[in-house]
Amino acid sequence: MFGKKSWLIVLASVMMLSLVLAGCGGKGSSDPNQLTFMFRGGPDELKAYTAVVKQFEQDNPGIKVKAIQTNPDQYAAKLQAAITGNSVPDVFFYNPADLKAYTNNNILLDITKYIENKPDVDLKNMWPQGVDMYRYDGTEVGKGALYGLPKDLGPFALGYNKTMFEKAGIPLPDKDKPYTWDEFIKVNQQLTKDTDGDGKLDQFGTGLNAEWTLQPFVWSNGADWLDKTHTKVTIDDPKFIEALQFFVDMQNKYKITPAIEQAQTLDTYQRWMRGELAFFPVAPWDLSTFKRELKFDYDVIPFPAGSTGKPSSWVGSLGIGVSNKTANPELAAKLVTYLSASPSGQKSLVEAGVQIPNLQDMAKKWAADSSNPPANKEEYLQIVNDYGRPLPGQYTYNAEWYALFFTDLQPVLDGKIAVADFLKQEQPKMQAMLDQAVAAENKAKESKKSK
Amino acid sequence: MKATSDIYQEGNASMVKKRSNLYRKEKIYGFLFILPPVIGFLLFTLYPALYSVYGSFTDWNGLGQMNFIGLDNYKTLFTDNFFYTSMYNTFFLMIGIPIGLLLSLLLALGLNRKIPGTTAFRVIYYVPVISSLAAISILWQWAYNGDYGLVNQFLGLFGIKGPNWLANTATVKPAIILMTIWKGLGFSMLLYLAALQSVSRTYYEAAELDGASGFSMFRHITWPMVKPVTFFLVVTNIIGGSQIFTEINIMTPTGGPEYSSATVVFYIWQKAFENLQMGYASAMAVILGLFIFIVTLIQFKMNERSSFDMD
Numbered sequence: 110m111f112g113k114k115s116w117l118i119v120l121a122s123v124m125m126l127s128l129v130l131a132g133c134g135g136k137g138s139s140d141p142n143q144l145t146f147m148f149r150g151g152p153d154e155l156k157a158y159t160a161v162v163k164q165f166e167q168d169n170p171g172i173k174v175k176a177i178q179t180n181p182d183q184y185a186a187k188l189q190a191a192i193t194g195n196s197v198p199d200v201f202f203y204n205p206a207d208l209k210a211y212t213n214n215n216i217l218l219d220i221t222k223y224i225e226n227k228p229d230v231d232l233k234n235m236w237p238q239g240v241d242m243y244r245y246d247g248t249e250v251g252k253g254a255l256y257g258l259p260k261d262l263g264p265f266a267l268g269y270n271k272t273m274f275e276k277a278g279i280p281l282p283d284k285d286k287p288y289t290w291d292e293f294i295k296v297n298q299q300l301t302k303d304t305d306g307d308g309k310l311d312q313f314g315t316g317l318n319a320e321w322t323l324q325p326f327v328w329s330n331g332a333d334w335l336d337k338t339h340t341k342v343t344i345d346d347p348k349f350i351e352a353l354q355f356f357v358d359m360q361n362k363y364k365i366t367p368a369i370e371q372a373q374t375l376d377t378y379q380r381w382m383r384g385e386l387a388f389f390p391v392a393p394w395d396l397s398t399f400k401r402e403l404k405f406d407y408d409v410i411p412f413p414a415g416s417t418g419k420p421s422s423w424v425g426s427l428g429i430g431v432s433n434k435t436a437n438p439e440l441a442a443k444l445v446t447y448l449s450a451s452p453s454g455q456k457s458l459v460e461a462g463v464q465i466p467n468l469q470d471m472a473k474k475w476a477a478d479s480s481n482p483p484a485n486k487e488e489y490l491q492i493v494n495d496y497g498r499p500l501p502g503q504y505t506y507n508a509e510w511y512a513l514f515f516t517d518l519q520p521v522l523d524g525k526i527a528v529a530d531f532l533k534q535e536q537p538k539m540q541a542m543l544d545q546a547v548a549a550e551n552k553a554k555e556s557k558k559s560k
Numbered sequence: 561m562k563a564t565s566d567i568y569q570e571g572n573a574s575m576v577k578k579r580s581n582l583y584r585k586e587k588i589y590g591f592l593f594i595l596p597p598v599i600g601f602l603l604f605t606l607y608p609a610l611y612s613v614y615g616s617f618t619d620w621n622g623l624g625q626m627n628f629i630g631l632d633n634y635k636t637l638f639t640d641n642f643f644y645t646s647m648y649n650t651f652f653l654m655i656g657i658p659i660g661l662l663l664s665l666l667l668a669l670g671l672n673r674k675i676p677g678t679t680a681f682r683v684i685y686y687v688p689v690i691s692s693l694a695a696i697s698i699l700w701q702w703a704y705n706g707d708y709g710l711v712n713q714f715l716g717l718f719g720i721k722g723p724n725w726l727a728n729t730a731t732v733k734p735a736i737i738l739m740t741i742w743k744g745l746g747f748s749m750l751l752y753l754a755a756l757q758s759v760s761r762t763y764y765e766a767a768e769l770d771g772a773s774g775f776s777m778f779r780h781i782t783w784p785m786v787k788p789v790t791f792f793l794v795v796t797n798i799i800g801g802s803q804i805f806t807e808i809n810i811m812t813p814t815g816g817p818e819y820s821s822a823t824v825v826f827y828i829w830q831k832a833f834e835n836l837q838m839g840y841a842s843a844m845a846v847i848l849g850l851f852i853f854i855v856t857l858i859q860f861k862m863n864e865r866s867s868f869d870m871d
Contacts, residue, residue, distance in 0.1 A: 189622055214621065516814055516818065519817035556627070
């Protein structure tokens with residue numbers, strides 16, 4: 110089909126092209142008055158952030174922000190593509206789990222000098238738990254230089270259907286004294302019933318998705334996925350077994366949830382919205398939707414407490430970072446602080462009902478304001494301040510080992526595999542992946558040092 | 561391609577010099593016309609392909625520098641159970657290809673007859689083909705929903721309690737196969753229909769005179785006559801089936817219960833974009849590319865051997 114010469118031409122063109130392509134990597138915006146900002150969110154969040162960006166432009170005349178927005182599912186791939194293509198936006202959201210990888214590979218800019226001791230940033234007023242998620246000293250997360258600020262903190266609390274409790278004549282849960290596991294089961298059993306008498310259950314205690322709600326049970330029982338050094342998988346701990354067993358029993362033994370064939374997050378979320386569930390997790394980003402859609406009263410409480418007697422939950426977060434290659438580091442950092450730390454930016458985001466305030470004084474006012482449900486918004490602040498933790502996958506170089514746990518979990522939830530057997534089999538598999546992640550991290554660190 | 565190469569072969573060295581200006585001009589125009597697709601191919605196919613071959617020999621994480629590590633990625637690959645699982649899943653999902661082809665041929669045979677409403681049916685079967693794959697996947701995700709899904713509501717009419725299709729290792733693959741068959745039916749049907757309509761009536765008339773039965777007419781006339789279409793569909797379906805991704809990613813975002821619906825491309829995507837292992841993902845992509853190439857080559861060889869001409 111081709112002669113020798115044609116092949117040479119093809120090869121030559123490919124080489125030319127690679128040179129051209131290598132040379133044309135964009136580096137955010139080169140115009141000193143323009144920034145590119147890439148972010149993600151649900152429809153309500155995108156709207157709120159677009160409005161705040163407009164506000165930023167008005168407060169800083171002459172500055173233009175080019176917004177690139179996507180839905181949450183596509184964000185990770187899009188950001189990765191931007192990085193690989195050498196066209197990282199000036200300012201972008203990133204998952205704190207990627208902090209180590211992004212700094213080791215020189216993608217994030219150290220913005221400490223634009224943030225600390227600046228008159229327009231009151232760092233002390235921000236949740237330290239949030240800010241510290243974006244500090245990294247080259248070995249440990251939580252200290253050292255700042256590689257971004259939190260977009261928000263997402264504490265996960267347990268909601269309950271107040272109207273249902275009142276109808277059944279059951280005393281409301283105490284917001285300061287979490288249920289024990291036994292109490293939790295009992296209340297749930299009282300509320301799981303057939304209300305219209307057709308022989309089928311149509312009201313349930315709860316319906317929890319393991320990926321997002323197993324953690325509070327495991328942690329409050331004194332167990333965890335990882336040890337303190339974040340290098341060993343500890344799911345074969347008896348306390349872990351106990352917690353997972355309890356979680357599985359809610360469905361299979363106590364039958365306080367919709368049956369296996371019926372239960373998946375999507376469904377239980379729908380059931381909660383229709384008022385068929387007594388308990389369901391409620392995160393801050395749910396509040397605007399729930400205010401609009403729920404036809405019953407609800408409030409939030411801590412998750413039930415296991416053998417430690419203390420409740421537990423997780424706090425999610427998303428960071429706003431600056432590209433290491435930005436042409437306008439100072440301006441980019443200004444946008445970050447505007448979104449994350451300025452009273453005016455925070456005010457509009459909180460009013461849109463998509464997050465809790467990053468500023469502590471504003472958060473206290475927000476929690477005390479009783480005009481918006483739920484009444485016990487204070488619980489969110491307690492989770493942030495007192496008993497919440499980041500998800501385990503966030504501590505490691507990648508979260509593959511952690512994701513594996515939930516991929517393989519379904520037969521356990523279905524009662525087909527015994528909990529103890531599963532955890533014993535799963536531990537070495539997860540450990541092998543974690544070892545790989547640790548090795549990859551060390552390698553990246555070395556290559557950074559050698560530069 | 562064929563026509564131009566014929567022209568080159570005509571001329572030998574001595575003739576080339578005598579060629580006219582017009583000829584040379586035409587040659588330049590010809591090149592200009594094929595230039596855009598060639599550039600597109602070089603830029604968007606060959607360059608990334610070669611780049612990922614190179615990447616597959618490195619420990620590239622997709623963010624930083626690439627360090628050459630030789631064949632390490634390939635060695636790991638052959639001991640990686642997830643790779644085998646995802647390969648197996650990909651093959652399993654291809655069960656839908658012969659079923660889909662058979663159904664679409666039957667449909668085409670049906671719609672080729674003069675019955676009222678054929679146009680309406682053709683449209684009905686073709687609508688899924690022109691719909692967005694992502695939208696269709698979301699719709700089917702809901703249809704398969706254990707609680708409120710259409711599929712289980714329908715089964716409920718007959719007193720059957722359907723499973724939660726996408727959360728069950730036993731049902732997730734059949735569920736996805738069913739969807740892909742439905743989605744591909746219209747396209748295959750249309751091609752078969754076109755092929756059927758180009759078969760000359762004279763063959764059937766001759767066969768009828770000889771007293772051939774309906775089935776033997778199908779076997780000896782229709783089937784061989786539509787064979788080129790079958791071949792084309794088998795080849796393109798296998799290439800497409802090896803790369804199935806969107807449906808999986810939308811309907812089972814974690815690869816299904818126990819990874820039972822994760823395909824090779826899904827695994828590649830996970831490694832590349834979630835686990836910072838772009839080099840390893842590239843190695844898998846190279847193996848997948850080679851696999852598709854070899855399978856297609858075998859198909860072409862087999863087709864050559866059993867093909868025939870009717871003159």
